[in-house]
Amino acid sequence: MLTELEGAILIEIGCRDRHTAFKVRQAFRESPSSDWQGSAGSVYPAIRRLIERGFLETAATTDGRGTQHLTLSTAGREALLAWSTNVETTVSIGMDPFRLRAGLWDTMNRDEQLSHADALLVAAKQTISDLRHYKQDQDKFETVQIELAIELQQLRVRWIKNWQSRIGAGL
Amino acid sequence: MLTELEGAILIEIGCRDRHTAFKVRQAFRESPSSDWQGSAGSVYPAIRRLIERGFLETAATTDGRGTQHLTLSTAGREALLAWSTNVETTVSIGMDPFRLRAGLWDTMNRDEQLSHADALLVAAKQTISDLRHYKQDQDKFETVQIELAIELQQLRVRWIKNWQSRIGAGL
DNA sequence: TTACTCATGTAACAAGTTACATGATTTA
DNA sequence: TAAATCATGTAACTTGTTACATGAGTAA
Numbered sequence A, B: 001m002l003t004e005l006e007g008a009i010l011i012e013i014g015c016r017d018r019h020t021a022f023k024v025r026q027a028f029r030e031s032p033s034s035d036w037q038g039s040a041g042s043v044y045p046a047i048r049r050l051i052e053r054g055f056l057e058t059a060a061t062t063d064g065r066g067t068q069h070l071t072l073s074t075a076g077r078e079a080l081l082a083w084s085t086n087v088e089t090t091v092s093i094g095m096d097p098f099r100l101r102a103g104l105w106d107t108m109n110r111d112e113q114l115s116h117a118d119a120l121l122v123a124a125k126q127t128i129s130d131l132r133h134y135k136q137d138q139d140k141f142e143t144v145q146i147e148l149a150i151e152l153q154q155l156r157v158r159w160i161k162n163w164q165s166r167i168g169a170g171l
Numbered sequence C: 001t002t003a004c005t006c007a008t009g010t011a012a013c014a015a016g017t018t019a020c021a022t023g024a025t026t027t028a
Numbered sequence D: 001t002a003a004a005t006c007a008t009g010t011a012a013c014t015t016g017t018t019a020c021a022t023g024a025g026t027a028a
Helices: A004-015 A021-030 A040-052 A074-084 A097-107 A110-135 A140-168 B004-015 B021-030 B040-052 B074-084 B097-107 B110-135 B140-168
Strands: A056-060 A068-072 B056-060 B068-072
Touching: A004 A021, A004 A040, A004 A068, A004 A074, A004 B097, A021 A040, A040 A056, A068 A074, A074 B097, A097 A110, A097 A140, A097 B004, A097 B074, A097 B140, A110 A140, A140 B097, A140 B140, B004 B021, B004 B040, B004 B068, B004 B074, B021 B040, B040 B056, B068 B074, B097 B110, B097 B140, B110 B140
Parallel strands: none
Antiparallel strands: A056 A068, B056 B068
């Protein structure tokens, strides 16, 4: 069994040509989906665990920095496939800061609600535009993720507009 | 600043009449959004922190179990409002097991894709039906969350159907 | 009186964060 | 040669998990 971070690391190494821990960290830091900060304290220990479990193979390069060139073993590929096709985990709801807060907004007064709805709309639309721009020069793995992130934001935009009309109707 | 768990705890105590740590844990365990397991090891320390920071007030009841009746202080209410209206956090993408895996499914062969898409559809639809059923006897706070969770699952269902037709078209 | 529920909490562990520390290689 | 980038890692801390431990109140 792989954790979400371990799965993400195997994707970077096995599918997206990030063959060093450093490049994996870089990919995480550059990704707009804020799943992981790509901190050294999480990535290096996770990669060590994956090596110990035989999912990653290392080919030490000859450079003086001790760069480790990482590749997926057969067991690593199998583990990644099993992880990515686990139906139960895939359809689980997950953590969503928007959903967690949405129930509270009805406790504000009408003016606060209207201005908050407005601020949320602006921010969500900005995020969509940022994601569309970022999507341009990404590989297919990242592209699929970005498209899904955009659809999530669009869902939020629709929800906010619907909420606005409910507020407007005085419900 | 509150963490996601601390915000969720203040909602339970301040808005949903879960006035003991035990009832908060119970609410988390019963909630179908698997954000938190409601483990004692997270809830009790978090509540202790919230008391220390002056966000929660305790009224010890006279029973022999040492039940602590918890309520939000004024500072607690303010902190909860600030937490719930933080726009940046609210529109952040968050962690989604579906999105994280979706990019990988294109590396499988056609037959594997079709059977996996099918399994995902069944599971997602089941989740929607479970959520609808659970929604019946919930308060407005939980209802809003459940509705958003349902809309997320419906988005996934549409995405899967779209993916199926792309597979079918041999792209 | 036995079993279930209500209620609190700790201990060992897992896995993330930031900040720190080091050094090689490349580019201006 | 100075600065930026590539590359590795550790240390202290935070916060979550499961499992364990305890005991009071209630209903069969």
